[in-house]
Amino acid sequence: MxxxxxxxxxxxxxxxxxxxxxxxxxxxxxxxxxxxxxxxxxxxxLSPTDFADEAARFFSFGRLTLQEMTSAEPLVGAFSPRFLRETMVYPCRAADGTTVLAVVDPTDQATLRAAQIVLGAGIHVKVASSEDVAIALNNSSSAEEAEAADSAAALPREDDIESLRDLASGAPVVRAVNDLIEKAVELRASDIHIEPFSGGLMVRLRIDGLLRPVAALSGVLPQAVVSRIKIIANLNIAERRLPQDGA
Known part of the structure; x- marks a missing residue:
């Protein structure tokens, strides 16, 4: 409806x-x-630009141009590429430090709520044209793919693999992953999303169709957690894969 x-x-x-x-x-x-x-x-x-102008006027939102989006710091890493493409939104951080969500359809309240869960309630919503959002998303995707390809070029050494295997089998990591799975079962989550970053992990559970952030796993290395999950799934912990489209 x-x-x-x-x-x-x-x-x-x-x-x-x-x-x-x-x-x-x-x-x-x-x-x-x-x-x-x-x-x-x-x-x-209407043309994409004219539609964006009408939407911004009707909802009293600011307008965001392609130049402003490409010059801002992209925050697309907090979302799956499929989510961004299907909802046509572009999250970024402006030069003044404010978090901005460029949207094509301001009536999509479900997407706005999902973005607020990930980025925080203080986001500034602005309207952009569908063409500009598509270009900004493509540019960010190309940049991330190039960075991922560079990272994948450096294969881990055998001693690094053994060290990861030892860490992943240690009691703290095993306990942390087991606790996370038990929590997901208790909350009736359909998915567990674990996204490793250089500074730690972002953990989110899909509950009632929405991804909800939970407390990150503390006291354990992100690489060890990822390796532990790969061991449980009988995957090769030495293999590095590009992130797949999630929700």
């Missing part, structure tokens, strides 16, 4: 003659269809 914001914005577009011809998707928006599935910016006769 379309939310109230979606309905009001579609009415606004209709009143200003910005909807596509009635034999297309726009006709279905008047029949109570889920406008999120139809992608609001695709059911109008």
């Amino acid at each position: 379309a939310n109230d914001l979606s309905v009001r914005f579609v009415d606004y577009l209709r009143q200003n003659n910005h909807l596509a011809p009635s034999d297309g998707p726009a006709e279905r928006t008047g029949q109570g269809a889920d406008v999120r599935q139809l992608k609001l910016w695709e059911v109008t006769s």
Whole structure:
């Protein structure tokens, strides 16, 4: 069911003659269809830039240009590439230190709530065109792939592998991973997302369809935790893989 914001914005577009011809998707928006599935910016006769201008005007949000997005610090690493592509949002940190979420569809409240869980409640929402968000996401993806390829080029030595295996089999790591799995079962989580960074781990559980952050595993090395999970899954701990699309 379309939310109230979606309905009001579609009415606004209709009143200003910005909807596509009635034999297309726009006709279905008047029949109570889920406008999120139809992608609001695709059911109008407006260009991507004009649609962004209308959305920013209607919701009283600021506008974000492609130049502003590409010059800001990207925060895409906190989300899966698939999530960003499907929701068409671009998280970044502006020069003044504020966290900004560029959105194409301001009516998508579920995506805004998910972003707030990951980035914090103090994010500034601004509207960008679908074309600009797609370009910014592609640029960030290309940069991350290049960095990952450079990292993968340095294969671990045999003694490093044995050290990781020893750490992963140690009592602190085994206990930390077991506690995490037990917590996920207690909370009825469908997924456990563990993202290693240079400074630690980001741990999130998917509960009722939303990824919710939980306290990071303390007192254990991120590499040891990842290796422990690979051992449980009968994977090769020496093999390094590029992150796969999650949710």
